Amino acid sequence: MYDSDKPVLEVKGLKTHLTTKNGVSKAVDGIDFSLHKGETLGIVGESGCGKSMTSLSILRLIPSPPGKIVDGSILFKGKNIVEMSEDQLRKIRGNEISMIFQEPMTSLNPVIPVGEQIAEALRLHQKLGKKDAWQNSIEMLKLVGIPSPEKRAKQEPFQLSGGMRQRVMIAMALACRPEVLIADEPTTALDVTIQAQILELIKKLQAKIGMGVIMITHDLGVVAETCDKVAVMYAGNIVEHAPTEQLFSDPKHPYTKGLLNSLPRIYEDQDELATIEGNVPSPYHLPEGCRFASRCAHREAICDRKLPELIEQSDGVKVRCWMYTDQWALHEEKEEVL
Amino acid sequence: MSLEVKTVQPNVIVNPTVSKPESKLKGFLSQLLMNKAATVGAFIIIIYILLAVFAPLIAPYSPYEIDLENKMMPPSSDHWMGTDDKGRDILSRILYGSRLSMGVGFAAVLFGAFIGIIFGLVAGYYGRWVDTVIMRIMDVMLAFPGILLALAIIAALGPSLINVTIAVGAFSVPLFARIVRGSTLEVKRLEYIDAIRSLGANDFTIIFKHIFPNILSPIIVQATLRLATAILSAAGLSFLGLGAQPPSPEWGTMLSSGRDFLFSAPFIALFPGIAISILVLGFNIFGDGLRDAFDPRMKK
Structure with missing residues (x-):
């Protein structure tokens, strides 16, 4: 039977693509994460990076057509949601995995x-x-x-x-006391004071029911307040995955650094907020190499050639960036020789 | 007791005055009543319904009683609308006829709406080939002029009032299907449909419990306007001899039997004609008023 030490939800290599007349949009392009009971995972990223698509994929609620899970598995207590029938899915939806949506008004x-x-x-x-x-x-x-x-x-x-x-x-x-709660931007549409109340409430109920929570948000403040670990998404990929404290104290990926830099700080005098130059690549025409390369300050030739893997650096910290690989060192040596 | 009373705190801030549940309906009704034409329409419809219901109490004579000595009498104090070619009291016939005409109208619209709504919901909700198949069939039905389609159906089924009901209902089906499909497409994209699906509801629950109640207003407006057309078409078909058969006091049939005496006794055809016109007018202006009252942009 199901072992309680194991994660309650495990997403492996999930790919959700949207086929439209403009081509194939790789909204979610190979993401992995896991969630234990009682744990809160934050998924952050800007609009269109695939975070909502990820959450809809978990309950197989992506509108189809155009959406389709093309690869990967979503294991809920060891059973693969991707392969379930509609009947089996209905028994899970709202009962064992639930979802809160962004717009309480609608x-x-x-x-x-x-x-x-x-x-x-x-x-x-x-x-x-x-x-x-x-x-x-x-x-x-x-x-x-x-x-x-x-x-x-x-x-x-x-x-x-x-x-x-x-x-x-x-x-x-x-x-129905679910084991997993997916909260898709639960506080985006609310006043700041109400936001805090709602987050507090989710936290309280999580402790009571003992469910795992996936907190989808673009608000790093919400992440800092509620999450145990964070996955940062960019253009359909997870670029960094780390325990919350590490992510804030020692961000690895240039995109994460950029995100944290662009937060306003109370104790410093800032004339202008920092931004990340450039735009997110279109999901219809993703570059072959690193998807962040065009906006990255550390860009090298290798970045344009090949998409880096999500590699574990230290305990629980995973980064998808060439800077943290052996190839980067080799690459730099070569440059020096030249 | 007294101890308990002390512990209870007055709950002022937590419990603000809240509008009552019926306020939505009240707002709608006041909106509707502000529209004078709609009020007149509703008034006409209510009067007709009352007359139909209480016809046996109001009618001065039996609608079938033949009195050949007093045939084709012009309106008088004995016979307010005169008598027809067989001496029957026209007022009584019109009163009883209102039961037939309105009954056929309501039955036809109910029948057409029921099937049309199901087609529209299914087509709009499932989309893709289901939508294509259903809506192309509806397009074919719409391609025929309504009366022609009704004639074809009656030709197949034989003339009778029930077949007229079926025929008139049948050509309402595509109109309801179209409206319902459009509204379903709109509603099914809304977030609460996703939310209810994420709770594990099946298609049946989603369609009938969550989509249908939210598209009622266009259906009600369409049904009211269709009633006018249905009554008119049913009378028309009876006029052509395809519906109610003499001596039935159906208005279309009465019109038809009165047309031979248009010059000698015009009132035989005139009064049933007026009865039809006023009722159709009532439904039309009431339907327009309903549409305005349901339109959120018209709200103040």
């Missing part, structure tokens, strides 16, 4: 009272009667900190504020 059905929507999540997976499900959904509303839950449960989404709707979304996602 992620709830506008014509159904919120209590009923939570009850539906319960009734889909647990054979509960109408009354029990309703009672449970009120319990869930209480759990996510909504005041006077009996009254709120009967209200329709338009009567709730954004922060409250996000709490309802969390209640829906966690109603």
Whole structure:
């Protein structure tokens, strides 16, 4: 059976491509990560780097066409989600792996009272009667900190504020006590004060339920606050994967360094925020070599020739960059000889 | 008891006044009532429905009672709308006829809407070849003029009021299918559909519980406008002798039997004609008003 020391979710070589009339977009192009129970993994990167596609792939929710998982495996407790039938998938969705979406304003059905929507999540997976499900959904509303839950449960989404709707979304996602929660930018659409509350709530419930959380975000502040380890994505690849503290104290990949540099700092006088020059390559025409090369200050000939592998440097720190390989040393020696 | 009361804290900030659940419906109704034409339309429809329901109580005579001594009498205090060529009271016939005409209209639209909605939902939700097959069939049905399609169906099934209902319903199917498909395409892209799918809902639940209730407003508007057309078409088909057969007091049939006496006794055809026109007008302006009331851009 399933061994609790093993990761609950393991993604290996996942490739999700979108085929459109403009060609094939390699939205997710070979990524690996794993998640243990109780652990929080952050996936960061800018818009379009493939982080949302990754999360949708895990539940096989990518719109198809044009999306398709072309390679790789997603092992949930040892079972490969990529090969599951729709029926098997439905038993996992919302029950063992749940998802919170970015937009609380549009992620709830506008014509159904919120209590009923939570009850539906319960009734889909647990054979509960109408009354029990309703009672449970009120319990869930209480759990996510909504005041006077009996009254709120009967209200329709338009009567709730954004922060409250996000709490309802969390209640829906966690109603069946899943083992993995995927939070796709759960706080992007919320006020800063509400953001902190929602993150705090997810953390609290994680401790209570013991689930693994995948926190997808473009906000490094959210990562620092919530995650145990971080995967930095760039143009469909993971470029750096490290425990959160290491990532912030000693970033390896030039892209990660650039990201951290471009954060505003409170204690320093900055006239202008640092930026990373250049643009992300189009996912339709990815360069053969390193995808960050065109924007990288350390660019060498080898960077344009071949895509570097994601190589483990030290304990848990993995980087996809030629600078940290033997080839780089060889390369530099050659230059010196010349 | 007294101890418990002390521990309870007044909950002022946490529990702000919240609008009641029915406020949505109230807002919609006030929007609708502000539209004068829609109010008039609703008024006409309600009067017709009441007359149809209470026809046996209101009608002064039996609609079938033949009185050859008093045939083709012009309107008088005894017969407000006169009598027809067999001496039957036209007012009574129109009152009873309203049951037939509206019944056929409602039944036809229900039938057409039911099938059209299912086709539209399935086509819009599944897309790809399912969509192509269903919508091409609908296109073929739309290519025929409605009356021609109805004539063909009645030719196949034989003339009767039930077959008229089927025929008129059938040519409403593609119209509903189109509207529903379009709205389904729009709604299925919304995030809450992804959210509910991520919770493990199956296609049936998603389509009927989460998409259908959210596309009701265009369906209701279309159904109201279709009712007008359906009543008119049913009367038209009966006029041509394909629907209700004499001595049935169906309005189209009455019109038809009155056309021989247009010069000697014009009121025989005139009153059923007026009855049809006003009812159709009522449904049309009510439908337009509904459309405006449902349109979010019209809200203040």
